[in-house]
Amino acid sequence: MRKNKLLGIAGGVLAALSLSSGNALAQSSTLDTVKQRGHLRCQVGVPSPGFYQLSQDGTWSGSDVSICRAVAAAIFGDPNKVEFQSVTSAVRFTALANGESDMLSRTTTWTLFRETQLGLDFTAVNFYDGQGFMVPKDSGIKSALELKGATVCVLTGTTTELNLTDFSRQHGLDIQPVVFEDNNVRDDTYIKGGCDAITNDKSSLASSRAKFPDQSAHIILPETISKEPLGPVVRQGDSQWRDVVLWTVFALIGAEEYGVNSKNVDEMRANPPNPEVARMLGVEGDLNKGLGLSKEWAYNIIKTVGNYGEVYDKYMGDGSPEGIGIPRDGSANALWTKGGLMYAPPFR
Numbered sequence: 001m002r003k004n005k006l007l008g009i010a011g012g013v014l015a016a017l018s019l020s021s022g023n024a025l026a027q028s029s030t031l032d033t034v035k036q037r038g039h040l041r042c043q044v045g046v047p048s049p050g051f052y053q054l055s056q057d058g059t060w061s062g063s064d065v066s067i068c069r070a071v072a073a074a075i076f077g078d079p080n081k082v083e084f085q086s087v088t089s090a091v092r093f094t095a096l097a098n099g100e101s102d103m104l105s106r107t108t109t110w111t112l113f114r115e116t117q118l119g120l121d122f123t124a125v126n127f128y129d130g131q132g133f134m135v136p137k138d139s140g141i142k143s144a145l146e147l148k149g150a151t152v153c154v155l156t157g158t159t160t161e162l163n164l165t166d167f168s169r170q171h172g173l174d175i176q177p178v179v180f181e182d183n184n185v186r187d188d189t190y191i192k193g194g195c196d197a198i199t200n201d202k203s204s205l206a207s208s209r210a211k212f213p214d215q216s217a218h219i220i221l222p223e224t225i226s227k228e229p230l231g232p233v234v235r236q237g238d239s240q241w242r243d244v245v246l247w248t249v250f251a252l253i254g255a256e257e258y259g260v261n262s263k264n265v266d267e268m269r270a271n272p273p274n275p276e277v278a279r280m281l282g283v284e285g286d287l288n289k290g291l292g293l294s295k296e297w298a299y300n301i302i303k304t305v306g307n308y309g310e311v312y313d314k315y316m317g318d319g320s321p322e323g324i325g326i327p328r329d330g331s332a333n334a335l336w337t338k339g340g341l342m343y344a345p346p347f348r
């Protein structure tokens with residue numbers, strides 16, 4: 001009897017707890033808010049080739065933009081249901097934390113501090129990068145260790161700025177940082193000789209160089225001075241929303257691994273080659289349920305955005321006019337089946 005009573009009380013407390021956490025969840029459900037609003041608010045950076053570029057007619061494209069579009073496709077079946085918010089690196093986390101953006105997808109490095117002290121949750125890595133330096137070819141500089149006393153253009157509010165200080169101190173280089181908020185202003189200053197070198201994630205250096213009038217006049221030095229795992233970020237404390245963004249990236253990567261792409265996805269759905277593809281494309285099972293999405297969520301991503309490899313080739317590789325020419329083979333961005341780090345957990 002007594003035991004039952006205690007259990008009853010405990011049960012009541014539990015019910016109250018789950019009710020209140022249910023309310024808290026309902027209040028903070030980003031997925032519900034996005035669905036009700038009818039579009040996703042996705043934060044990207046200041047236009048930059050490869051990652052987030054803006055065409056004359058106001059259309060955003062790029063590898064990081066594709067993640068935003070993939071999340072919109074997963075939710076709405078439509079990759080265009082996105083409001084793109086372009087802000088500088090310096091204010092990116094504030095704009096996410098205060099609720100202006102639902103997520104950010106913009107060359108952002110996953111670090112312990114950011115994940116634990118800024119109210120953020122990182123999701124997956126969509127590009128493994130590392131920091132480097134670019135100099136004018138005619139400077140004759142061949143190594144970052146020759147940058148003693150050099151002025152180096154760098155963006156503020158970035159891991160880049162912090163790594164530059166570490167690198168300078170570690171090697172006694174006395175580098176003088178010249179700090180900017182806007183990457184285009186930073187690039188202009190460098191081009192006009194306002195600093196001896198520019199530092200950023202190596203892919204971002206390739207992106208900057210892609211805009212330069214004479215690309216062959218600039219070289220990226222061999223040293224990679226840091227690890228920069230880049231990926232989309234959400235606000236802390238909304239696991240369902242984090243799952244939606246995380247598994248959107250996994251759907252892109254998994255699809256490539258299983259040979260599913262934008263061109264064959266209809267055929268794959270009609271005749272799945274194996275049970276995993278059948279589950280991913282919603283032909284079997286109900287994996288969509290826990291995500292709060294329709295059965296077609298992954299199909300819609302692949303059909304409208306493509307798989308990870310298609311996105312990479314178009315924007316980051318040299319397979320298209322828009323690509324910024326970063327080789328994928330042999331890099332950490334190759335699939336794990338090809339010696340890289342791109343790996344999606346099982347669709348089961």
Ligand SMILES: N[C@@H](CCC(=O)N[C@@H](CS)C(=O)NCC(=O)O)C(=O)O
Binds near residue numbers: 047048089230
């Ligand atoms: N990965 C580093 C650096 C990020 C970074 O500087 N990205 C450049 C890429 S071009 C950027 O965001 N530029 C656009 C901007 O400043 O908004 C970080 O997370 O702090």
